[in-house]
Amino acid sequence: MDASEIARLKALMEWEGRRTAPPRGFPTLLDMPAARYTSPEYYALEKERVFRRSWLFAGHIDEVPEPGCWMRWHNAGDPIVIVHGMDGVVRAFYNTCRHRGAPVVTEDFGKSSRLMCGYHNWTYKTDGTLVGVPERQDFPPDFDMSCRGLIPVRCERLGNVIFVNFDDEAMPLKEWMGPLWDEWAEFAFDRIRLAARHSFDLQCNWKVAMEANMEVYHVPFIHPETVAPLVDPKRNLNTMYPNGHARMLAPPPRTTDREHVRAIDSPPGWKQIESVGELGRTCTQSYTLFPNWVSPLSNYFVPPLVFWPTSLTTTRLELVTMALDWGDEPAPDLWTVPDDTQPGGRQMSPIILEDTQFGEAIQKSMESAAFKSVPLSYQEARIYSFHQSLDRMIGVDDVPEELRVEQVIGEEWTWPNEPRDALLSEEAEASRDAAE
Ligand code: FES
Ligand SMILES: [Fe+2]
CATH class of the missing domain: 2.102.10.10 (Rieske [2Fe-2S] iron-sulphur domain)
Structure with missing residues (x-):
């Protein structure tokens, strides 16, 4: 990423921190139908049209x-x-x-x-x-x-990293990834090694599990000690990409003690990927690779969380850590810790436990009459955009009307378009005028 792009994204993050309402022109996100999480019909469409047609992480x-x-x-x-x-x-x-x-x-x-x-x-x-x-x-x-x-x-x-696609007609992986292909070049996918790969079964729909990792709205509430010192949700910048991919980018809070960040983020003995630029070193950025991969990318790790539907109400969560060769040090494993109850066993790390803690209860609630629909905020737009992409992949007209989300986030809010650039310049102009 070149210096002007870094400067532009930093300015946009600061602008996000200053705004007092969603950006002018950003579409109103309509309630999503509750049954998207509970309908066997929708689940069958996801399996057949999304998981049979998308590039899927298979291995290393x-x-x-x-x-x-x-x-x-x-x-x-x-x-x-x-x-x-x-x-x-x-x-x-x-x-x-x-x-x-x-x-x-x-x-x-x-x-x-x-x-x-x-x-x-x-x-x-x-x-x-x-x-x-x-x-x-x-x-x-x-x-x-x-x-x-x-x-x-x-x-x-x-x-x-090895991907598969069940669709003989699918576009090549590079085309599927679009701009991510180049944006990810600095993370050395051709040199990172597989350090850890574990899976855990969760008792909820795969989207419930995945969406806990697609917004930062929850960070201060369920991760006060773990993620909150690293991520300022107010200055989070979401970017939607074609084909359903998305990125979040947020700096640490201004109040964060640098030593604390370093202790969590710069573990001794782990090698840095030298090619990673300023944003990967100083901010938290996390990418959704549609449909089921979410990964923060940093100068230390490529650690995807991968969500596999195993039934309408169950999910297999894969926790993967990839990093530069660790030599004689123990292999890094960002997402799991030793499980003291079984020799050699692993359990989910505190952050993952925080993110998955409500899954089963949410699923039960969603199946009750109380769960009517899902209102999403501007901060949660990545989730809305993900649902739009699911419907598009299925074929919007093939999604029963009562299960459909409205396609309100259009191309104008999708990379390479960025209406917030104009809003930022307008603000800068206004403050210049005021100073004169
Ligand atoms: S040789 Fe494979 S099934 Fe007979
Ligand atoms: Fe989280």
């Missing part, structure tokens, strides 16, 4: 580091195997044998130059080609092995 190259390495992955439902091919290319396939559907690999991780189904030993190359069928002569003479390879799933990488 450290999990399949060498040619021949493979890993199972089933966070999106279907059984998938991610394979580091003998030719160096990382691919994803349904872990489904083309003979009678047995799983081709049955361990979570492994390494082999061929993938062999254990049922009748059909054998595939690491590029998915079927190359071995025992008793081949007993199949019809025109049995064409070349069209019975493993069924591929789109698989692309952002540096070391």
Whole structure:
């Protein structure tokens, strides 16, 4: 990010801190229908139209580091195997044998130059080609092995991070990410290693869990000791991007004691990503990568929280920490701590416990007659924009009217458009006039 962009964003954060109402021209966010969190019909649309069409975080190259390495992955439902091919290319396939559907690999991780189904030993190359069928002569003479390879799933990488997409027609990952592709360049995705990856089951709809990480309105109330010293919610600047992505950017409160920030934010022994610029070093910035990844990005970590719907009312939360190689130090793990009740076990860190504490109760409330609709403030606009994107991904006309959100946040409030720039200049002009 260049110096003028940094200066512009700093000025906008200060402007957010001074404003006394939502910015002029910002649309009124209409109540969102409550049933978006409880309707089986809406959930089915999300699964089919959003999770089958979006780029999804699948893993890190450290999990399949060498040619021949493979890993199972089933966070999106279907059984998938991610394979580091003998030719160096990382691919994803349904872990489904083309003979009678047995799983081709049955361990979570492994390494082999061929993938062999254990049922009748059909054998595939690491590029998915079927190359071995025992008793081949007993199949019809025109049995064409070349069209019975493993069924591929789109698989692309952002540096070391592996994404998959079930939609053969989907745009490439780079295009999907849009401006984030370049904005994230300073976080060294091609050098960060996988330090920790854990998952926990939550008793609430995936959006309930995720939205706790998509606004800073809650920070002073549920994170008074943990996040509040690092983030000034008043000076938070939200930016919406195309395809449903978004960013929050906020400086620490003016009252924060620098030593306190350093103690939380600059842990000894962890290597800094030198290429990270001023905002990543001095502010908290967190990105939503639509649909289910939220990650603060800083000069120490790329630590995504990834939210997987496992049913209408349950979620698997993945807590991932990626960082530069930590050498002989213990691997950093931003989101989990040792669980004293089980040897080697991990539990969610205090911040994550704070964020997830209400999930189950919220879900229960949402299923009661008392939960009518969701009013959102300007500060919570990232949540509204996320819901607009869900509906757009599903196809607005295919969302039953009683479940739909109105598409009120338009392109004029989406990157690269920034109406707040004009409001800021207007303010500067007015104060110049007043001084004259
Ligand atoms: S099901 Fe895989 S070889 Fe028969
Ligand atoms: Fe939070």
